[in-house]
Amino acid sequence: MAREIAIFDTTLRDGEQAPGCSMNLGEKLEVARQLEKLGVDVIEAGFPIASPGDLASVREIARQVRLCAVAGLARAVPGDIDAAWEALRPAERPRIHTFIATSPVHMEYKLRMKPDEVVEQAVAMVRYARKLCPDVEFSAEDASRSDPDFLCRIFQAAIEAGASTVNLPDTVGYALPRQFGDLVRRVKAGVPDMGKAVFSVHCHDDLGLAVANSLAAVEAGADQVECTVNGIGERAGNASLEEIAMILRTRADSLDARCRIDTTRIYAASRLVVQVTGCRVQPNKAVVGENAFAHESGIHQHGVLARADTYEIMTPESVGLPRNKMVLGKHSGRHAFDDRLAELGFHLGPARTAELFKAFKALADKKKTVSDRDIEALARGWAPDRKAAWKLERFIINSGNSITSTSAVSLASRDGRKEERVATGDGPIDASFKAIDKIVGRDPVLEDFSLDSVTGGKDAQGEAHVRVRLGDRAYNGHGVSTDVIEASVRAYIDAINAMAEDLDAEGGPGPSSAGAEEDADGQASARNAS
Ligand code: KIV
Numbered sequence: 001m002a003r004e005i006a007i008f009d010t011t012l013r014d015g016e017q018a019p020g021c022s023m024n025l026g027e028k029l030e031v032a033r034q035l036e037k038l039g040v041d042v043i044e045a046g047f048p049i050a051s052p053g054d055l056a057s058v059r060e061i062a063r064q065v066r067l068c069a070v071a072g073l074a075r076a077v078p079g080d081i082d083a084a085w086e087a088l089r090p091a092e093r094p095r096i097h098t099f100i101a102t103s104p105v106h107m108e109y110k111l112r113m114k115p116d117e118v119v120e121q122a123v124a125m126v127r128y129a130r131k132l133c134p135d136v137e138f139s140a141e142d143a144s145r146s147d148p149d150f151l152c153r154i155f156q157a158a159i160e161a162g163a164s165t166v167n168l169p170d171t172v173g174y175a176l177p178r179q180f181g182d183l184v185r186r187v188k189a190g191v192p193d194m195g196k197a198v199f200s201v202h203c204h205d206d207l208g209l210a211v212a213n214s215l216a217a218v219e220a221g222a223d224q225v226e227c228t229v230n231g232i233g234e235r236a237g238n239a240s241l242e243e244i245a246m247i248l249r250t251r252a253d254s255l256d257a258r259c260r261i262d263t264t265r266i267y268a269a270s271r272l273v274v275q276v277t278g279c280r281v282q283p284n285k286a287v288v289g290e291n292a293f294a295h296e297s298g299i300h301q302h303g304v305l306a307r308a309d310t311y312e313i314m315t316p317e318s319v320g321l322p323r324n325k326m327v328l329g330k331h332s333g334r335h336a337f338d339d340r341l342a343e344l345g346f347h348l349g350p351a352r353t354a355e356l357f358k359a360f361k362a363l364a365d366k367k368k369t370v371s372d373r374d375i376e377a378l379a380r381g382w383a384p385d386r387k388a389a390w391k392l393e394r395f396i397i398n399s400g401n402s403i404t405s406t407s408a409v410s411l412a413s414r415d416g417r418k419e420e421r422v423a424t425g426d427g428p429i430d431a432s433f434k435a436i437d438k439i440v441g442r443d444p445v446l447e448d449f450s451l452d453s454v455t456g457g458k459d460a461q462g463e464a465h466v467r468v469r470l471g472d473r474a475y476n477g478h479g480v481s482t483d484v485i486e487a488s489v490r491a492y493i494d495a496i497n498a499m500a501e502d503l504d505a506e507g508g509p510g511p512s513s514a515g516a517e518e519d520a521d522g523q524a525s526a527r528n529a530s
């Protein structure tokens with residue numbers, strides 16, 4: 001009987017620490033729901049002491065997620081543990097995840113503590129956390145560069161103090177698979193009470209070895225793997241959840257281990273994380289990259305047509321990527337559309353599906369065929385989950401290569417108010433963004449903007465991603481249209497709505513009418529809050 005490996009997903013904590021990958025409350029909830037459907041065992045929902053926004057989102061995830069344990073990160077200090085517990089209290093299965101560094105370089109230069117003091121602090125804080133929460137995980141930060149005997153000592157002490165999971169992170173992605181496997185074996189054997197706790201690993205990808213190291217650890221007896229969707233995370237990222245899950249599934253023949261992940265939901269989870277973070281996946285990324293199942297060479301195509309497993313070691317369906325069985329177009333009916341939407345992982349409820357079907361028909365009138373990517377883009381861009389503070393009514397642009405571009409944008413606010421402003425700018429998109437800033441009375445910095453076509457062809461839809469920054473918070477937006485300016489305007493409004501939702505959640509001013517005074521105060525409070 002294969003061993004069951006627990007999947008601890010840290011997309012919402014370590015993943016969110018990746019540059020430009022921050023998510024707001026609504027987005028984190030959407031990702032958490034998808035992770036729950038995916039079947040992860042633990043969702044690390046955030047680092048509650050980091051900001052009131054982080055605490056609020058961990059608390060909301062703790063309230064809503066029922067099928068997995070919900071963890072919150074805490075340094076090994078009482079304030080962090082208190083904040084984590086405050087956020088996790090409503091969870092069905094709360095877990096406090098506390099950590100302290102154990103490598104010589106971290107202890108001496110970062111913590112300025114002696115090894116004995118580190119053990120003492122770890123024990124005291126695991127005990128403290130254990131009084132609040134029945135499930136405590138202890139991590140030895142930078143474990144792969146720590147003395148193995150010291151790791152055995154601190155893990156034994158943490159287990160005696162009440163830790164039910166001990167985690168061995170390769171914090172800086174330094175380990176080699178063989179060494180990491182040996183370290184896992186050595187520490188497991190060197191901790192007398194190891195049988196009373198789950199042994200976890202957490203690998204970073206600085207040398208591109210996060211998945212290989214995690215797998216070596218599993219083969220050496222690790223019970224839990226910490227990972228993220230698309231491998232996003234601090235610096236080069238973390239071990240990628242989809243790769244771990246597909247390795248366990250595809251190579252079940254030679255691995256004595258499996259996990260509970262419903263791999264057919266992987267593609268939907270990956271796309272969702274791309275959409276909400278704006279962090280794209282490289283085309284050749286294993287399992288979820290655009291080309292992961294594309295066969296270009298004639299020899300390969302011929303082989304796959306004759307028999308798929310000539311060149312496919314896993315099927316696209318096994319990761320939730322439907323083969324294009326039917327092409328959808330303007331004659332397609334509601335049934336075919338609903339089926340395809342569900343296959344792509346969208347379960348939007350009758351009202352939003354009906355709205356989306358109308359948008360699909362409108363698109364099918366403009367495009368001959370509507371691809372899965374088109375539908376996916378529509379589902380995310382046209383009917384966003386969040387209660388939008390602002391909706392696009394219309395925009396009119398006047399632009400050319402010999403005149404200053406002007407844009408008049410009209411938006412409707414959540415309470416039905418209509419606002420129209422005109423602005424000039426460096427091109428029609430810049431002018432439109434400025435007009436929107438005037439309406440919402442805020443002036444975020446545009447940090448990133450990209451425009452792609454969803455599919456090939458002249459009639460392709462344009463897909464825009466926008467990242468804006470207000471204070472030290474970044475917000476992502478996404479928009480789709482056959483008109484690239486409209487796609488850009490929609491993406492910008494989407495980012496503005498993410499910002500408004502975040503400010504609402506933190507008790508800041510919601511959608512405001514134009515006004516520079518309010519703008520200045522609003523920005524200051526957003527900065528202080530985070
Ligand atoms: O990489 C790391 O060491 C971490 C710990 C907090 C587990 O993320």
Ligand code: ZN
Nearest residue numbers: 014171202234
């Ligand atoms: Zn990490």
